[in-house]
Amino acid sequence: MSALDELLEEDEPSASSTPEGRSACPFRVFFKDARNMFKMDELASEIAQIAFPAALALTADPIASLVDTAFIGQIGPVELAAVGVSIAVFNQVSRIAIFPLVSVTTSFVAEEDAASKMAAEELESIDYEEPFSENSEMKELVPHSDPSKTMYRSSVSSDISTNMEKIEHERKHIPSVSSALVIGGILGLLQALFLIFGAIPILNFMGVKSDSPMLTPACQYLTLRSLGAPAVLLSLATQGVFRGLKDTKTPLYATVAGDATNIILDPIFIFVFNLGVSGAAIAHVISQYLIAVILLWRLLRQVDVLPPSMKDLQLGRFLKNGFLLLARVVAATFCVTLAASMAARQGSIPMAAFQICLQVWLASSLLADGLAVAGQAILANAFTRRDLRKATAAAARVLQWGMVLGLVLCALLGVGLQFASNLFTKDASVLQLIHIGVPFVALTQPINALAFVFDGINFGASDFAYSAYSMASPCGHC
Template sequence: MELVTSTRTSTRRHDREILALALPAFGALVAEPLFLMVDSAIVGHLGTAQLAGLGVAAALLQTAVHVFVFLAYATTAAVSRRVGAGDLPAAIRQGMDGIWLALLLGAVVIAVVLSAAPALVDLFGASATASPHAVTYLRISSLGIPAMLVVLAATGVLRGLQDTRTPLYVAIGGFTANAVLNLLLVYGLGFGVAGSAWGTVIAQFAMAAAYLVVVVKGARRHGASLRPDAAGIRACAQAGVPLLVRTLSLRAVLLIATAIAARFGDADIAAHQITLTIWSLLAFALDAIAIAGQAIIGRYLGAGDEKGARAACRRMVQWGVVSGVVLGVAVAASRPLVMPLFTSDATVHAQLSTVLLVVAVTQPLAGVVFVLDGVLMGAGDGPYLAGAMLVTLALFAPAALLVPAWGGGLTALWWMIAGLMMTVRLVTLWLRARSGRWIVTGAVRA
């Protein structure tokens, strides 16, 4: 009887921890795809060519930013370990190194994207009507990349400190500013696609400024240095390499999918862009539990609590399954309401109706994948995650490239994305979680 009571108490404790971190994290995480959803909804009513151009540009822009998502994930894991070990000054110093690295990387990425924008758009096979809009959006939006990377790093610091509320407040402010600016610049001032891009850039810089104010105050309160430290920045970069490989592999999957969809025609790439936007929103929603997992697992391992880390992992997997079922039902039921928000094109609607069903059916699978991904990130198990994602890419790429050859269309392509790709990820992550090799305790993973 005592064992049952103890188990229930432990479960309730984990539920409270997960909810306390995951609910605010959900709001903050969905802000990014909501940015793109607002852009897609506003630009979509300018015309199908404009929406198709946005689809190509957005995929490229997201790749330019998301390859550095380790700035958030690796920072969360490292900071939370030090929090678990009781060393707050070292935790914040670790976060400052990540922010300085973000600024350096942002400057490099701007230089590359500005000069290579036309070539990158052509590489995607965008049509002659969509290409000019894609280049315009990509070049302007690239100016906000340093701000986007600072937001990633600073978010990682706060998550590691077990604070997901501040990112929620900043995200709400950024989303509101983005929506207002887009409407004003696109329709009010008639800037079209360029106005949408400028609105997003301004909102991103405002968010970065808000985060820096919070982190700098925390650093001063705990006596942590704000100056750039070459050794610390270099250590952050080295720790992020495995996650960079993992993210590049994942982005390669999405880029291959977008390139294939672009060759189906403007209606297909427009439908693909809308689906990808919704899929990203769902992914970020599921990732809220994964974010809680990163912070909680890192803290438990930093405190040397192996049993607590295992129990938290099991409970978060259960939350992932339930969340995936709920989101899948919501997507299936809301299709008639969602599609008109993005476009009035009947051809695009016809494509969306079937593809969104594929997304809905696969959400429970995605729920487990995202949770396990977060657990292993929180444990600092980057090398395994990199290898697992390379295996996924190796299996996905040839299968997806064969879709057009076999006469398949956008629906078949999305079965490759949401079905095959996510199944391979589930298998590789589940095997690692069951092995227990990810459990390494201490303030720093050896």
Template sequence: MTRAPAAPRTSRRRHDREIITLAVPAFGALVAEPLFVMVDSAIVGHLGTPQLAGLGVAAALLMTAVSVFVFLAYATTAAVARRVGAGDLSAAIRQGMDGIWLALLLGVAVVAVTMPTAPWLVDIFGTSDTAAPYAITYLRISSLGIPAMLIVMAATGVLRGLQNTRTPLYVAIGGFTANAALNAGLVYGLGLGIAGSAWGTVIAQCGMAAAYLVVVVRGARRHGASLRPDAVGIRASAQAGVPLLVRTLSLRAVLMIATAVAARMGDTDIAAHQIILALWSLMAFALDAIAIAGQAIIGRYLGADDAEGARDACRRMVQWGIVSGIVLGALIVVARPLFIPLFTADPAVQDTLLPALLVVALSQPVAGVVFVLDGVLMGAGDGPYLAGAMLATLVVFAPVALLVPTLGGGLTALWWAMALMMTVRMATLWLRTRSGRWIVTGATR
């Protein structure tokens, strides 16, 4: 009788090892990504305020353009992981190549749109006359790196699907280091100013894309996978990505609405909101690492026709999400006297920030479940449901958030609305996982 729980304990240990092996390197790679912008900001900031302002506008536009296509990583991870689970590595890499070719095509299209419209895009942000020329220069040059950035996304999805998150970590570290060195050398060494910062980032991004392609091409040759573009496969990758694109746009709409509402409340509220949003995003990186592990693991189990293994992994990852959320929430509460002064010395901003920050801390366990279940359903290829659920969440959130300035409650009320948004997401994702309809086994969904 005492030996009966051994199998469940063994299963939990196996899942824990898989989650840690995939999530820890994934977290490192995720954290490295925003450091690119931080390095650019630190170096350009010493050139002058107009240059830094121009960089801020251009960077916001670039990050928006790239983040819209995050489905290149998510959809590719799920599709490749299913093939891996089915034991067909050649087809897995072939599937990944379709995603990479799609990334290249989309990247070229974005460049073709961005280059001629750069002045208009900068103008709609209300950029000052002194900052606009720098923003246009940085945007036009940096847009040349967008195809490389999208290739990096798709190739990252390939490697995650192959259960390899270490290589993306190494490439991210190498890219960050190269970006820092190139920026310093081109901006100050050659005196190229903000253009040097843009060129340094483009070169670093192209180097990262090249490193990924070397790894993928070697794998393709080893397993006899074709590298040539396949119109049918590229079209299938695009179709699989459309629901995730809708999901991503809906989520970005939530964040834009929240920021717009905070801006209407006044300078103090928007300043405090931006600080909280930065911390919220940092917490999201930690939780997203578990979600990435979930995409790879669930896809592999379903590809191997192991529905029970997928259920067990899902349950264990939910436990990880809850515990991680509790830990992150506790860290926010305990460390708040240390990090709040790092962001602002304004007593009014600090007073506005504190109660809203406690709401964020309380909602972290909910966020943990949301990120994990989001990753599980992505790994299962359940994109259409995720799109519908996020649209429904947006419909609930938007009127509540927009009423905050009228009903009162300030920034704290706005972040309670954000907590409501996460709760609605958790409910929709939980209902789906409980239904079991996401469990579709086989090499393809």
């Protein structure tokens, strides 16, 4: 049973106590409080404040990749196809590490932050004036107008206020943050070494053989871009932390700054310095390190990232849940990587068209991931506080918004991509293949949106096992 089924059973036990009620759960949630779907109440405001910046941050990198694609497309279809294969390889390896790390980090940080806030609230609720209440014994011992009593009470009250101010301004101690950064840094280094030393064999496996004109530019791009893998893993782990703290604006600002730098440097390195695909890779690496530096700088001001001891690190907890999601990530990205490999084997023209369609598909699909981030953060916080009513309402609302978003994206891409494809290439053969792929890019948007949001709900409930089994096995939802 998924986290969503459990939420609905808690909310409406009588309706889901029968087999018929339980089977209707996945559909009933879309109509729960549907009349309030677009009402900007407190819940909608909280979702929007998290989801909108998160969606912009998530789509900023694919948009930057689209700009890369547009610049590289001006060089030629061979270079565009070569970069497409390299990006597919880089993304496949990255997501195996990134997706479990970010998803687990967001949930754990949200839970620990909620728990620390609950502890602080309990501390504030203590009645510090009670020892000085004027009961009969105190009246006998201390006169009502005794100045010493007044001074003592004033001193204690002042000390309490000072301590509370220190608590509010001091950096938070969240063990999951340290664990995420350690794991992110190690995985980033391993990914860089794997891709740099295995670039040619991996590209050969992807269908780019030694006699292919795509091999040299693909190898150059993949090797150089792999140098940015540590920055990518660290920055995304840090983004997971900020999402758990319900702060999606900081990752947005950092990502926009980095991607703007990438867009500015692209034409300079590609055309002015005449570096071609190598220039595009160098610009991308610089932007990734800039994003990582900004995020770490902001994080150090809010959270104490150095654990008091190694025992405070939660590496076992991270690895256990991360491995559960590993099978899910492999299953989810295998199809994309296989499709890229098949396109590469068809030649540079099909691969160039596939690269453009894939980048558009990713950029649009990730808009729904902003809703997933909001659902995950709110649900994790609500579960920690045992507020099941809010968790149920948030799950229903993000699913409803996800369904509407998917339909809107379907309509926009179905019409817009027919005309926008000329921005990426002028090659008539590539454009013809892109127009064939437009219906597939557009019609999958509603499915993608709901899939992302369902993931966010399960992750918010720390139900990583169900998410993994449901993706890896056709019977996982039973």
